[in-house]
Amino acid sequence: MNGGKQQRLYRILNPKDGRAVCVAADHGWMSDFTPNVAELRRIVGQVVEGGADAILLSLGQAMRLGDLLKGRTAPALLIRADWMNMPRLGGSNVANAIPQQELRHLAIASAQDALNLGASAITIYLFLGFDDETEALNLEDCALFAQECRRIGLVCIIEPLAVGASVTGANIVDILITGARMAVEVGADMLKIPFTGDVETFRRLVQTAGVPVLALGGARSERASDALELVAEALEAGGAGTVFGRNVTKAPDPAKMVRDLVALVHEGKRVEDVRPVQRPRIIQLKGLTDLCTGCLLCEVNCSLSHDYGGNPLYSTVKIYTPQPDRAIKRKWLYTPRHCTLCNVCVEKCPEGALYIANGMVNLVEEKCNACQECVKECPLGVIAFKDEHPIFCDLCDGDPACARTCPEYAIFMVERENGHGAG
Amino acid sequence: MSTTIGKTLRLAEFWQKGQTSLLVDATLPGALGPMPGLEVPAELVERLASFADGLIVNPGLAERYADRFSGKLGAAPLIRLDWTNVVRPEDFVLPPRDPRRVALATPTDAIQIGAVAGVVTLLLGYNEDFEARNIQSVALACREAVRVSLPLLADVVLAGPKIEPAKRDAAIELGVSFMTEAGTDGIILPLPGPEALRLLLDYAPVPLFLRVDTQPELAAQSEALRAALAEGGAGLVIGSHALAQADTTLTQARALTQKVAIP
Numbered sequence: 001m002n003g004g005k006q007q008r009l010y011r012i013l014n015p016k017d018g019r020a021v022c023v024a025a026d027h028g029w030m031s032d033f034t035p036n037v038a039e040l041r042r043i044v045g046q047v048v049e050g051g052a053d054a055i056l057l058s059l060g061q062a063m064r065l066g067d068l069l070k071g072r073t074a075p076a077l078l079i080r081a082d083w084m085n086m087p088r089l090g091g092s093n094v095a096n097a098i099p100q101q102e103l104r105h106l107a108i109a110s111a112q113d114a115l116n117l118g119a120s121a122i123t124i125y126l127f128l129g130f131d132d133e134t135e136a137l138n139l140e141d142c143a144l145f146a147q148e149c150r151r152i153g154l155v156c157i158i159e160p161l162a163v164g165a166s167v168t169g170a171n172i173v174d175i176l177i178t179g180a181r182m183a184v185e186v187g188a189d190m191l192k193i194p195f196t197g198d199v200e201t202f203r204r205l206v207q208t209a210g211v212p213v214l215a216l217g218g219a220r221s222e223r224a225s226d227a228l229e230l231v232a233e234a235l236e237a238g239g240a241g242t243v244f245g246r247n248v249t250k251a252p253d254p255a256k257m258v259r260d261l262v263a264l265v266h267e268g269k270r271v272e273d274v275r276p277v278q279r280p281r282i283i284q285l286k287g288l289t290d291l292c293t294g295c296l297l298c299e300v301n302c303s304l305s306h307d308y309g310g311n312p313l314y315s316t317v318k319i320y321t322p323q324p325d326r327a328i329k330r331k332w333l334y335t336p337r338h339c340t341l342c343n344v345c346v347e348k349c350p351e352g353a354l355y356i357a358n359g360m361v362n363l364v365e366e367k368c369n370a371c372q373e374c375v376k377e378c379p380l381g382v383i384a385f386k387d388e389h390p391i392f393c394d395l396c397d398g399d400p401a402c403a404r405t406c407p408e409y410a411i412f413m414v415e416r417e418n419g420h421g422a423g
Numbered sequence: 424m425s426t427t428i429g430k431t432l433r434l435a436e437f438w439q440k441g442q443t444s445l446l447v448d449a450t451l452p453g454a455l456g457p458m459p460g461l462e463v464p465a466e467l468v469e470r471l472a473s474f475a476d477g478l479i480v481n482p483g484l485a486e487r488y489a490d491r492f493s494g495k496l497g498a499a500p501l502i503r504l505d506w507t508n509v510v511r512p513e514d515f516v517l518p519p520r521d522p523r524r525v526a527l528a529t530p531t532d533a534i535q536i537g538a539v540a541g542v543v544t545l546l547l548g549y550n551e552d553f554e555a556r557n558i559q560s561v562a563l564a565c566r567e568a569v570r571v572s573l574p575l576l577a578d579v580v581l582a583g584p585k586i587e588p589a590k591r592d593a594a595i596e597l598g599v600s601f602m603t604e605a606g607t608d609g610i611i612l613p614l615p616g617p618e619a620l621r622l623l624l625d626y627a628p629v630p631l632f633l634r635v636d637t638q639p640e641l642a643a644q645s646e647a648l649r650a651a652l653a654e655g656g657a658g659l660v661i662g663s664h665a666l667a668q669a670d671t672t673l674t675q676a677r678a679l680t681q682k683v684a685i686p
Binding site: 001002003004005006007008009010011013014015016053062063066067069070071072073074077115116117118151152153 | 428429430431432433435436437439476485486487489490492493494495496499500534535536537538571572
């Protein structure tokens with residue numbers, strides 16, 4: 001490895017343990033204008049405060065926010081050298097202001113541009129699972145970037161993603177492992193890649209790669225501890241650390257999230273050390289017809305809080321509106337409906353993919369075949385469906401958005417008194 | 424595209440406003456061969472990088488021993504872009520007949536090797552041709568450094584026969600002025616007298632680093648150096664001759680830059 005690459009690699013990876021905690025904050029470049037995009041300066045400041053090893057920014061944001069990265073121990077700057085519309089394609093989990101149907105992916109900066117800005121590396125995508133031409137052109141782009149990086153001494157990070165129509169639950173791991181190897185063969189110095197879901201397959205991927213592999217976090221996990229578990233498993237499999245985006249930038253306290261990641265990646269701490277397990281308080285929702293005005297804020301906020309763009313279709317609380325009750329002078333009655341743990345969906349699921357624990361219905365994703373039987377059978381109509389998965393009320397980590405935002409207190413939470421759902 | 428942020432970030436790896444840095448110059452073996460304390464290249468990089476904020480090395484060592492800088496845990500790599508024979512004493516095995524200064528690398532090379540800054544030498548006190556070529560070479564390096572966002576430090580050295588002890592401070596002032604006008608991003612200079620130093624600190628828009636070449640010089644000038652750093656000096660540059668007893672020298676120098684008592 002040439003001197004420039006080596007120096008810059010050690011700006012990213014801690015030379016003592018060969019690991020890194022990186023934060024991706026380039027979402028405003030490719031997906032909707034969400035709060036984590038609007039408040040990027042504050043968030044990047046907190047990422048620096050948390051002690052991240054590197055931060056991924058677009059070229060434009062690097063010019064504006066670069067002053068936050070001053071100092072030998074500050075996070076190394078990684079530059080996103082390409083652009084794509086994948087988060088805005090129909091099947092994505094990200095809120096979608098202007099949906100797109102076909103993947104577009106373009107190089108938008110040279111590695112030299114990134115080097116001029118003081119970057120230690122560039123990051124580029126390698127999309128797999130689309131058509132042959134897309135794959136070939138993308139790989140060609142990766143090769144050109146890798147060549148330029150080699151010439152100028154910049155670290156080249158390639159991010160293989162398995163997202164096209166050819167990708168299924170059955171082949172995604174093999175596609176990711178193939179992508180990892182393709183990226184290395186073409187000249188990647190490091191990989192940013194989704195976790196394959198278990199230690200064994202990720203270990204296979206890491207061994208195949210032969211370069212440092214950073215697991216990415218993907219969409220924000222509902223519980224921080226879930227995201228941290230992913231990192232712990234990636235490390236156990238031999239991963240070199242993580243590149244977390246929304247799990248940090250959308251966290252209530254980004255600095256704390258980074259500190260937790262640093263503790264896991266560099267200090268050998270366990271997830272339970274940084275996020276002690278608290279015995280969950282089992283709660284349930286209650287709705288009062290008398291108070292509900294039918295404003296639908298609960299539905300909108302439920303959808304918003306889960307990154308579904310405020311579309312009530314994807315809400316798991318529903319306002320039931322029957323015909324007006326003539327006996328009370330045509331006044332409309334609205335009833336907030338929510339999961340009551342009636343168990344019908346669990347019983348009707350032909351795959352046995354559902355169970356009740358912690359006061360909610362839980363889904364075993366591997367077993368779900370997207371038959372939508374649960375959606376059809378739910379007597380209250382509160383199971384939504386998106387991206388080939390049913391959506392159940394998850395009580396928003398103990399602070400339900402519907403109850404929190406209802407202006408009339410028509411929907412609220414109480415402690416569950418019976419043992420149902422204690423799991 | 425604005426590339427100012429690239430220079431800003433790289434400079435900040437070894438110096439920021441309000442900070443006093445310790446830089447170590449380990450480049451003299453490039454002209455003098457193995458020197459006491461600097462005999463084994465790999466060791467010298469690893470050992471010195473753990474002491475300083477920035478380590479100035481020649482391009483070959485920077486390339487070969489990049490891993491020994493230890494990333495964020497060690498000193499930032501600065502690369503000397505030129506070579507001169509004027510540092511050789513008369514009793515050296517190859518004594519210098521004529522002063523020579525040649526470029527060893529460009530700012531582009533330095534960036535590719537992973538440097539956060541380049542160091543160029545301005546040798547004052549020699550004949551007109553020598554001085555003019557030296558200044559032209561520095562100016563061209565400055566232009567290239569802007570293009571690749573590399574901070575460039577000028578090392579002002581008073582060495583030629585035209586330097587008169589009585590006009591030493593005036594010569595330092597001239598060198599700082601030339602290098603400011605040329606467009607360098609920082610200047611390394613010998614410690615001038617208090618009045619000249621005050622004048623230069625007021626004048627120079629770039630950080631001024633004070634060079635100490637030997638251990639006895641450091642000991643003799645410690646109070647003056649402490650005062651100079653307190654007045655706004657950006658830091659110390661410890662020369663290769665002072666590295667024979669590197670641990671002692673650098674501990675003392677570190678105490679000065681950290682503004683604590685010398686142990």
